[in-house]
Amino acid sequence: MKVDSLASKAFLEIRRKILSSQVPPNTRLKEDEWAKKLGVSRMAVREALTRLLGEDMLVLGEKGGYYVKSLLPAEIHEIRELREVLELGAMRLAYKKMTKDQFEKLEKICDDYAAMIKNGYFNGALEADMKFHETLVEYSGNKKLLQVYRSSHIPLFHQKLVKSQIGIDDNEQTDAEHRQIIKALKEKKLELAESAMKKQFARGEATLLDIP
Amino acid sequence: MKVDSLASKAFLEIRRKILSSQVPPNTRLKEDEWAKKLGVSRMAVREALTRLLGEDMLVLGEKGGYYVKSLLPAEIHEIRELREVLELGAMRLAYKKMTKDQFEKLEKICDDYAAMIKNGYFNGALEADMKFHETLVEYSGNKKLLQVYRSSHIPLFHQKLVKSQIGIDDNEQTDAEHRQIIKALKEKKLELAESAMKKQFARGEATLLDIP
DNA sequence: CTCATCTATTATGTTTACAAATTAAAAATC
DNA sequence: GATTTTTAATTTGTAAACATAATAGATGAG
Numbered sequence: 001m002k003v004d005s006l007a008s009k010a011f012l013e014i015r016r017k018i019l020s021s022q023v024p025p026n027t028r029l030k031e032d033e034w035a036k037k038l039g040v041s042r043m044a045v046r047e048a049l050t051r052l053l054g055e056d057m058l059v060l061g062e063k064g065g066y067y068v069k070s071l072l073p074a075e076i077h078e079i080r081e082l083r084e085v086l087e088l089g090a091m092r093l094a095y096k097k098m099t100k101d102q103f104e105k106l107e108k109i110c111d112d113y114a115a116m117i118k119n120g121y122f123n124g125a126l127e128a129d130m131k132f133h134e135t136l137v138e139y140s141g142n143k144k145l146l147q148v149y150r151s152s153h154i155p156l157f158h159q160k161l162v163k164s165q166i167g168i169d170d171n172e173q174t175d176a177e178h179r180q181i182i183k184a185l186k187e188k189k190l191e192l193a194e195s196a197m198k199k200q201f202a203r204g205e206a207t208l209l210d211i212p
Numbered sequence: 213m214k215v216d217s218l219a220s221k222a223f224l225e226i227r228r229k230i231l232s233s234q235v236p237p238n239t240r241l242k243e244d245e246w247a248k249k250l251g252v253s254r255m256a257v258r259e260a261l262t263r264l265l266g267e268d269m270l271v272l273g274e275k276g277g278y279y280v281k282s283l284l285p286a287e288i289h290e291i292r293e294l295r296e297v298l299e300l301g302a303m304r305l306a307y308k309k310m311t312k313d314q315f316e317k318l319e320k321i322c323d324d325y326a327a328m329i330k331n332g333y334f335n336g337a338l339e340a341d342m343k344f345h346e347t348l349v350e351y352s353g354n355k356k357l358l359q360v361y362r363s364s365h366i367p368l369f370h371q372k373l374v375k376s377q378i379g380i381d382d383n384e385q386t387d388a389e390h391r392q393i394i395k396a397l398k399e400k401k402l403e404l405a406e407s408a409m410k411k412q413f414a415r416g417e418a419t420l421l422d423i424p
Numbered sequence: 425c426t427c428a429t430c431t432a433t434t435a436t437g438t439t440t441a442c443a444a445a446t447t448a449a450a451a452a453t454c
Numbered sequence: 455g456a457t458t459t460t461t462a463a464t465t466t467g468t469a470a471a472c473a474t475a476a477t478a479g480a481t482g483a484g
Contacts (some may be wrong), residue, residue: 001262002276002445005467030435041469043255046436050213050259054266056359063476064214064436078356081305085357089297144290145297147268148364152356214475217437243466253439258466275446276466 001047006040010048013038018057018068025070029058055151071153073209079153080205086149087133087201088194090140095185095193102139103186109135110178117171125171132178170203213259218252222260225250230269230280237282241270267363285421291365292417298361299345299413300406302352307397307405314351315398321347322390329383337383344390382415 001007014034017023029049035042049066052058058066071079113128137149177200184193213219226246229235241261247254261278264270270278283291325340349361389412396404 001265001272001278002467003272005276007262007467032435042436043468043470047259047262050219050262051266053213054263056266060213060215064217065476066213075356078354081352081354082356082360085298085301085305089301093293093297140293142290142293144287144294144364148294148360151268151363152360214437219437242464244464254466255438255440277446 006044007047007051010034010038010040010044011051014045014048015052015055015057018052023068025068027068028061029066029068056153069153071208075153076205076208080201082152083201084198086145086152087137087197090137090142090145090149091185091193091197092190093140093142093145094136095188095190097141098139098185103182106132106135106182107179110175110182113178114175117175129174129178136181170207173203174200218256219259219263222246222250222252222256223263226257226260227264227267227269230264235280237280239280240273241278241280288417288420292413294364295413296410298357298364299349299409302349302354302357302361303397303405303409304402305352305354305357306348307400307402309353310351310397315394318344318347318394319391322387322394325390326387329387341386341390348393382419385415386412 014023014029023029031042031045031049034045034048038045049058053060053066057069059069061067109128109132113125113132116122116124116128134146134149137146140146177196180196181193184190184196226235226241235241243254243257243261246257246260250257261270265272265278269281271281273279321340321344325337325344328334328337328340346358346361349358352358389408392408393405396402396408
């Protein structure tokens, strides 16, 4: 497959729609339907779906068919644990070598977050939240780790929050925690940064489990 | 795609051959060639390859084509770091809740390892080595973590397996470290277990980097 | 009305065919 | 003899066609 093939385009497009919750969990993705929607042949869609299956973003139905993977409550807990393992691990790698420029970028994300909350752009704010965490993982300097992080369904974890108006209340707290993490990292106080982050994960898990 | 489709069979078969080094890194996988070899149509093979691409076991060539992924030296280092993040993270989750039965299973694996070394079954011993680490991750009780672990390290172990005639010397040390880890976990001395494991990773990285 | 059976429709599995691109080989030029 | 040009082959990209299996709807029996 070439990177500019129709199958690749279909792959990127379907993927984007799933990650941005435009296609909800448990939806069955029908080949013909998407072929028409994207204006490509059924085989191109089929390849896209197969690739997403490999990425573990879809699952096979018992009697064939591709379905968008969903998050069961048990998985929500596991993903929170996984986030802790990956993000705290990343922070431990990052905190010794972070530059001034990198701190500024993180602060910029915090500012964006606060601004969007203030103006009522809650989806935008959640994007900024995700970006904050992903950027921290990036600053570990380990590409494999970043890759694993991206492919670990943590995005789904976040996206589920988008759907709920519930999580809006604790936005101020989220903002405060992000800034707390930055401050702790600047002062090389790893334990402090860790505990702030753990706290945030715990809140996220609790919120998600409350959503039906 | 159904789980018993020809495409699924092709997928499993090609995957197995890659993971057992019957298909070396950087090999180009030609659709027709494998179609004939496996007795299925080209499209079935194509789907299998696309799925393996999604699993990150293959990469796309600049001008199309599927190639078995290989490990560059820089990646070996990153994977060592990633192993530390994942395996130490798993150990932290596991060490509080491990049962007597689980300890016995780990010890059994160590015994198997020692026996195979003694009798000259070095590939078998490496399998046992992999199993030891994977079992520890399993005992974290977190399936997502196990899944991430499996999908991020097999290639490394794998390449190690191929060129394994070199690393025979430090088998005794590997065995000792494994038993040291078990002992430390039994006594709930997490730091001790961590340092023993880190030591092993460092040795593994050094060995791999020595291989041309 | 309810359940079972049959039928039509839909969706997927599989193969084949052809077009486009890439690679390898042969021929021609300098 | 080396280097370009042309030609042939291989290989992949794309679409279409047919076969098989799953689903939903209609029909009929009880």
